[in-house]
Amino acid sequence: MNGEDYYIPAAAMAISLAFKLPALRHNWRDPLLRSVVALLTLAGAVFTFAAPPTIAAVNRWTGVVNFSAPLVYCLLTAFSASCLVLMVNWRGGPPERTLRISQRWIIGYFAVIVALVVLFALGETPVERLRDFDTYYANTPYISAMIALYLLAHHVAAVVMVVLCWRWSMQVRGWLRIGLMIIVAGYIFNLAYDATKMSAVTARWFGHNLDDLSTYVAPPLAAVGALVSAMGFVVPLVCQRLSDHWQTWATYRRLGTLWQEVQISAPSGTPSVQMAWWTAGELRVIQRESDIHDGFLHLGPYFDKALRDGAYESAVAEGADPETARAVADAAMVAAAVRARSADPEGKTIGDEVETLLDTADGPRDLLRISHALRHSPVVQAVRQRVAV
The missing domain is CATH 1.20.1070 (Rhopdopsin 7-helix transmembrane proteins)
Incomplete structure (x- = not known):
């Protein structure tokens, strides 16, 4: 050598x-x-x-x-x-x-x-x-x-x-x-x-x-x-x-369906947060989760617990496990609340006893399940059609 x-x-x-x-x-x-x-x-x-x-x-x-x-x-x-x-x-x-x-x-x-x-x-x-x-x-x-x-x-x-x-x-x-x-x-x-x-x-x-x-x-x-x-x-x-890094960006992308769904609940005139292209994926995920939770807050007056319980039973009847059924039920309640909010231009006042989403204690994982259910669950699609009619 x-x-x-x-x-x-x-x-x-x-x-x-x-x-x-x-x-x-x-x-x-x-x-x-x-x-x-x-x-x-x-x-x-x-x-x-x-x-x-x-x-x-x-x-x-x-x-x-x-x-x-x-x-x-x-x-x-x-x-x-x-x-x-x-x-x-x-x-x-x-x-x-x-x-x-x-x-x-x-x-x-x-x-x-x-x-x-x-x-x-x-x-x-x-x-x-x-x-x-x-x-x-x-x-x-x-x-x-x-x-x-x-x-x-x-x-x-x-x-x-x-x-x-x-x-x-x-x-x-x-x-x-x-x-x-x-x-x-x-x-x-x-x-x-x-x-x-x-x-x-x-x-x-x-x-x-x-x-x-x-x-x-x-x-x-x-x-x-x-x-x-x-x-x-x-x-x-x-x-x-x-x-x-790949998992972080996948999480950001998979939260997109739920994030877009709740955007309508934001009050008119609310400025959107613009991030630079070089912003880290972790910060983007945190911001997207924050936007989703803000959306839940504004949708709170329109959440229907009875509809949620019915969607849960339908998901279980179709063979979903309890965790997936809860995500499907939450997604159905969110979808119905978005339609109700769209039909109410004046908007209801957010009170102290707002019905909020209960099953997000595990953070992004539950939000990911809800986002997935919004896009793929037949139960959620059925709720959307029923609310639209």
Whole structure:
């Protein structure tokens, strides 16, 4: 792999990080968000500092031959810890337990990082190696232990992530399950990276040469694994947000029938609220619900409870469940009240004991049922025809 093959994944991580930083600035106390930012930062740093051009530059700037080796190993170890901490925070649970488990992983991998630095300081690496450091120094005292330790730490994190994500994916559904399965696929590539690295290093220990596995096969596996894993962390968050937006706009659209029905009840001269095209869907839904409830207020004097009870019985007789029958009855009462209001230009005065719609305690869900019934219920259509006659 050349420098571009490392810098492209690093750039992808940087772009993802740029999208997360504004959210972190507004909610920096969120441990899950901090974990995501830490993971993306460390993943980008690993690819940046593992690129051969960066390795040569760091060695030259520090004046220490092969200084980049322990630096990359430490970053990779910290990245492994960040993945485990992110998974712990993502899974959730009691805050004390989550914090305790996260601290254990952080302390354990911090000890590994300290050991890597100490082992490098004790060993000798006089020849600069930009691509094959692992196999070239596989039999060097202390350095061989450093190489084995970072590979073991990375392998443990990969195995734990695969097991945790697989078990969790069997307990959830939707976008979260898809994201977890993507993470599992990414860490399978990481396990393949560990296998190729360990095979090449072990071959050196026994006097054989499988250096190509470490030099040419392992790096692409690491790049693919990191990108796929990062996608698995991001997909559930992004797709869930898109799904929420879609649901909001669907709610706004489905409330349209009821909203248009009660508009006639607004007093003449009432100004209509105009929203800019960029207004958030949530605000539009709130405004539409407010308009509907205002309409109910003005239709109150025309609500006929007897008609509502009759429509409820008709809906039940046609096989509707109680919840649907209540929505059909409310819709029929609203439709009849709108016709009565249209036939009364003077309008009745709204008193203190206005008969209002009783079944809207659950908010938008009941209003959606009423709006749907206004458009599709035969009982409501029959009431409209009867009132018109």
